[in-house]
Amino acid sequence: MTGTMRAVVIDQPGGPEALQIRNVPIPTPQTGWVLIRVEAFGLNRSELHFRSGVASTGSFPRIPGIEAVGVVVDAPGDEFPIGTSVAAMMGGMGRAFDGGYAEYVSVPARIVVPFSSSLGWDVLGAVPEMLQTAAGSLRVGLEAVDGQSLLIRGGTSSxxxxxxxxxxxxxMTVLATTRNPASRNLLEAAGVDHVIIDDGSVAARVREIVPGGVDGAVELVGVNVMRDTLRAVRTGGTVCFTGMLSDQWTISEFYPMDWLPNGVRLTAYSGEAADLSAAELQGFLDAVVAGRARVPVGRVYRLDEIVQAHRDMEGGVAGGKLVVLTR
Structure with a gap:
């Protein structure tokens, strides 16, 4: 395919205004890669970190975006039939090579996951990276078992x-934290059994609800609260460090004997496209269609509104995933 497309380009790190919409050539996929007509993409805080220049990987100028959903329009290696609905994520996307903030994207076939769904692109655009991260945190990070108790520290994030x-x-018995009492209904609608208002210390409240501590916790806020999160988990339980909404990533003086309660395990999860199987993605989408699950879409934007979308992501103004439609 030849011609031009609209894309968001970052020439150098900066604020939201660094995101420039331009007409650029439609990429030509090499063998082993797939060209996707992008219908929607979700926003991720790692793209905010990349845009602002604090990410540890990536180069400029670059079309950002670590995920996208759309339709296959070219696959030189015949990995997917033309017209297949697919999701693409991670694997260097939007960092080492151009990503999903565009009308078309060329990506390695290994990071492409096919699906079939009647859901709208505004809903589908929210799913891939969010589902991969959440499912991987449970399966890999916590090795969670059905029916266990789960604490989500940072529950209103996507x-x-x-x-x-x-x-x-x-x-599972689901406990989730929020700093905003007005978010209670949002969390309960998502399946949370116990909403905990987070004042910086929640371990005692968690243990009132689940005596002895929860089986597992996913840390989405950052290391500034992780020590407290560790104390909300039972001996033999696990905390998975998955996110850092607070943008506090590292511990300056980590003394394990002081930080880690006896027998509580600390793991981490970031994941790749290979961690989300086509069957797992399809099963989740089918559950949404059947009404057994919901996709927490916060706000939907047009490509022209990408600067405002990044401002909103930085400000944390939406409860749920921010999604951009390309057309």
Whole structure:
């Protein structure tokens, strides 16, 4: 395919205004890569970190975006039939090579996951990275078992809301934190059984609800609260460090004997497209269509509104995933 497309380009790190919409050539996929007509993409805080220049990987100028959903329009290696609905995510997307903030994207076939769904692109655009991160945190990070108790520290984030939905589907007792009492209905609608208002210390409240501590916790806020999160988990339980909404990533003086309660495990999860199987993605989308699960879409934008979308992501103004439609 030849011609031009509209895309968001970052020449150098900066604020939201660094996101420039331009006409650029439609990429030509090499063998082993797939050209996707992008219908929608979700926004992720890692793209905010990349845009602002604090990410540890990536180069400029670059079309950002670590995920996208759309339709296959070219696959030189015949990995997918033309017209297949697909999601693409991670694997260097939007960092090492141009990403999903565009009308077309060329990506390695190994990071492409096919699906079939009657859901709208505005809903589908919210799913791939959010589901991959939430499902991987449960499966890999926590090795969670159906029916266990789960604490989500940072429950109103898109991954937090997805974790609540997955936990409810698995019959888990779900506890989630928020700093905003007005978010209670949002969390309960996602499947949270116990909403905890977070004043910086929640471990004692968690243990009132689940004596002895929860089986597992997913940390989405950051290391500034993780020590407290560790103390909300039972001996033999696990905390998975998945996110850092607070933008506090590292511990300056980590003394394990002081930080880690006896027998509580600390893991981490970031994941790749290979961690989300086509069957898992399809099963979740089917559950949404059947009304057994919901996709926590916060706000939907047009491509022209990408600067405002990043401002909103930085400000944390939407409860749920921010999605951009390309057309």
């Amino acid at each position: 991954v937090g809301l997805a974790l609540a939905t997955l936990g409810a589907l698995r019959g």
